[in-house]
Amino acid sequence: xQSSVLSREFYxxxxxxxxxxxxxxxxxxxxSAGLCGGRIVEVEAYLSARDPACHASRGQTLRxxxxxxxxxxxxxxxxxxxxxxxxxxEPEGTPSAVLIRAIEPLVGVExxxxxxxxxxxxxxxxxxARLCEALAIDRTYDGWDLTAGRELxxxxxxxPPERPFQVAKSGRIGLSSAQRRLLRFxxxxxxxxxxxxxxxxxxxxxx
DNA sequence: CTACCGATTGACT
DNA sequence: GTCAATCGGTAGA
Numbered sequence: 001x002q003s004s005v006l007s008r009e010f011y012x013x014x015x016x017x018x019x020x021x022x023x024x025x026x027x028x029x030x031x032s033a034g035l036c037g038g039r040i041v042e043v044e045a046y047l048s049a050r051d052p053a054c055h056a057s058r059g060q061t062l063r064x065x066x067x068x069x070x071x072x073x074x075x076x077x078x079x080x081x082x083x084x085x086x087x088x089x090e091p092e093g094t095p096s097a098v099l100i101r102a103i104e105p106l107v108g109v110e111x112x113x114x115x116x117x118x119x120x121x122x123x124x125x126x127x128x129a130r131l132c133e134a135l136a137i138d139r140t141y142d143g144w145d146l147t148a149g150r151e152l153x154x155x156x157x158x159x160p161p162e163r164p165f166q167v168a169k170s171g172r173i174g175l176s177s178a179q180r181r182l183l184r185f186x187x188x189x190x191x192x193x194x195x196x197x198x199x200x201x202x203x204x205x206x207x
Numbered sequence: 208c209t210a211c212c213g214a215t216t217g218a219c220t
Numbered sequence: 221g222t223c224a225a226t227c228g229g230t231a232g233a
Contacts (some may be wrong), residue, residue, distance in 0.1 A: 044226070053226075063217055081214035088224050099226055174226050178223045 004156045005149040009021035010069035014091040015045040015096040020185050022087070023167060026155050027103050029135040036108025036135060038125060039157060042101040042186040042193045044172045046086070048094050052173050056095030067095035068144045074152065077141040082129030085145055087154065101128045101173070101184075103150050104192040127194045165190070 028037035086097035
């Protein structure tokens with residue numbers, strides 16, 4: 001598959017901007033079992049020290065070390081016994097990242113079905129841990145260079161959908177705090193998005 | 208749709 | 221040692 005790999009410069013920017021622009025890109029994974037992956041349809045931005053929800057907001061640890069490294073590398077961590085994939089953004093030393101929350105399966109569907117143990121398309125890659133299982137991503141890819149274009153990378157979609165998709169925003173999922181800023185971005189109405197697939201309806205007051 | 212609960216790891220007392 | 225966590229599967233309404 002011809003797909004230009006995203007450059008280091010792409011990630012070397014504000015995480016919210018990178019998150020927004022990652023929608024529609026292809027996340028690809030190649031193993032001896034074959035190629036698989038799909039279109040990114042849901043992401044969340046985590047904004048370094050100024051973001052209390054960011055794993056790096058309380059300093060560097062063994063777990064979050066990859067976020068302190070150069071942009072364009074993966075930050076893979078485990079939560080509730082499951083793996084999640086992030087792409088590191090901004091300059092080295094600024095620990096920010098974009099969580100890849102869901103992709104739309106495009107290639108290697110059978111392989112992903114095997115890894116997930118289900119044929120239900122909507123359950124293959126909807127959710128950060130599900131997509132990691134479908135793509136066989138684990139701790140060994142923590143710190144992996146996503147711009148190298150092998151094993152695990154993100155590239156342009158050579159055949160983007162005819163109709164431009166609409167980007168929706170919301171608060172991030174699974175967080176008890178830091179809901180003020182809308183740092184979750186997703187393709188509106190896409191069935192492979194986790195949680196709400198439409199933008200939240202505006203409210204003046206919430207109790 | 209909602210609610211519950213298993214599960215692993217790393218951080219902190 | 222204890223606990224909270226960027227979750228997902230399943231049961232039940």
